[in-house]
Amino acid sequence: MFRRALVTGGAGFIGSHLARALLGAGLEVVVLDNLSMGKVENVPRGAHLRIGDVRSEADVRAALDGVDVVFHEAARVSIRASIKEFFADADTNFMGTLNVLRSAAGSGVRRLMFASSMAVYADSPTPDPIDENHACEPISPYGVAKLAAEKYCLQLAREMGIDCHVLRYFNTYGPGQTFTPYVGVITIFIRRLLAGEAPTIYGDGEQRRDFVHVSDVVAANLLAMNSSLGSGVFNVGTGRATSVNDIAALLCARLAPDIRPIHLPPHAGELRYSIADISRLRDTLGYRPRAVLADELDAIIAHHRDDQSSA
Numbered sequence: 066m067f068r069r070a071l072v073t074g075g076a077g078f079i080g081s082h083l084a085r086a087l088l089g090a091g092l093e094v095v096v097l098d099n100l101s102m103g104k105v106e107n108v109p110r111g112a113h114l115r116i117g118d119v120r121s122e123a124d125v126r127a128a129l130d131g132v133d134v135v136f137h138e139a140a141r142v143s144i145r146a147s148i149k150e151f152f153a154d155a156d157t158n159f160m161g162t163l164n165v166l167r168s169a170a171g172s173g174v175r176r177l178m179f180a181s182s183m184a185v186y187a188d189s190p191t192p193d194p195i196d197e198n199h200a201c202e203p204i205s206p207y208g209v210a211k212l213a214a215e216k217y218c219l220q221l222a223r224e225m226g227i228d229c230h231v232l233r234y235f236n237t238y239g240p241g242q243t244f245t246p247y248v249g250v251i252t253i254f255i256r257r258l259l260a261g262e263a264p265t266i267y268g269d270g271e272q273r274r275d276f277v278h279v280s281d282v283v284a285a286n287l288l289a290m291n292s293s294l295g296s297g298v299f300n301v302g303t304g305r306a307t308s309v310n311d312i313a314a315l316l317c318a319r320l321a322p323d324i325r326p327i328h329l330p331p332h333a334g335e336l337r338y339s340i341a342d343i344s345r346l347r348d349t350l351g352y353r354p355r356a357v358l359a360d361e362l363d364a365i366i367a368h369h370r371d372d373q374s375s376a
């Protein structure tokens with residue numbers, strides 16, 4: 066159905082897994098990434114890497130040559146940084162998305178998948194799963210920019226004759242997650258424990274998250290690409306709640322049973338409860354998350370060990 070895909074942010078964590086899966090599905094793949102966080106070695110062999118910026122019209126137009134489907138993954142991903150660096154956050158996450166949209170207009174692009182986030186939602190008073198109709202009242206600038214970008218995509222893509230699927234990823238984990246001290250609690254805890262340091266938990270640790278494996282996020286993207294639906298907004302998670310204390314306990318037990326996590330004051334902008342109701346994605350596109358967190362941890366730990374020994 067599609068021949069050539071553009072994956073923005075394809076040198077990063079989710080984008081590189083996605084690029085690999087698209088190549089496996091027989092598509093030609095172009096990656097556009099400015100390498101601010103991504104790495105050349107993440108880009109799978111066979112994909113064509115263009116080093117460039119989603120904020121540049123010339124870079125995006127050049128990357129769109131011959132492309133009929135776009136996966137827009139490039140973003141600044143730190144919720145915490147989005148508070149201090151709100152301008153830079155909005156510049157990439159909002160204006161960068163508008164630039165992708167404007168460049169796609171009148172090109173050969175027929176479908177766009179936009180990587181949105183659970184950060185668009187209002188905090189939830191309970192750890193019950195929230196569906197796509199849950200109030201969208203983001204509590205971080207990152208969430209505001211993602212929500213605004215979603216709305217532009219849905220509204221303008223229709224005008225441009227482009228199908229648009231907004232995928233609201235919940236906490237995505239897996240091998241190859243970009244390491245920063247601020248994004249991806251599983252990756253951060255593993256790195257600290259491997260260095261003999263205690264995991265740092267902000268707040269009481271009873272905040273609950275929906276941890277979804279990157280392979281399931283990729284599967285959701287492929288389902289959206291292949292669906293006969295014109296457009297849609299979908300949660301991408303598992304429906305299962307895990308507390309940050311649970312994660313710390315699982316990882317300490319595997320890596321350093323004598324180490325106890327340290328608790329520090331909570332951060333602004335972070336949701337207390339963030340669990341996906343995935344009924345819409347399951348019932349309309351047939352999504353079934355396959356990975357189980359506890360079964361995946363050993364493979365991720367092994368990946369980090371390899372990474373550290375080759376560094």
Ligand SMILES: NC(=O)c1ccc[n+]([C@@H]2O[C@H](COP(=O)([O-])OP(=O)(O)OC[C@H]3O[C@@H](n4cnc5c(N)ncnc54)[C@H](O)[C@@H]3O)[C@@H](O)[C@H]2O)c1
Nearest residue numbers: 074076077078079099101102103118119139140234237243
């Ligand atoms: N990881 C998660 O838990 C999570 C959760 C919800 C949503 N998301 C969204 O998924 C997408 C991918 O996230 P990820 O975890 O793979 O992050 P990542 O940081 O690993 O990947 C993002 C990539 O975008 C690139 N990039 C950043 N700014 C750019 C720019 N101006 N021009 C071109 N490239 C640029 C970076 O170099 C990086 O390779 C993002 O849109 C993010 O907001 C991620």
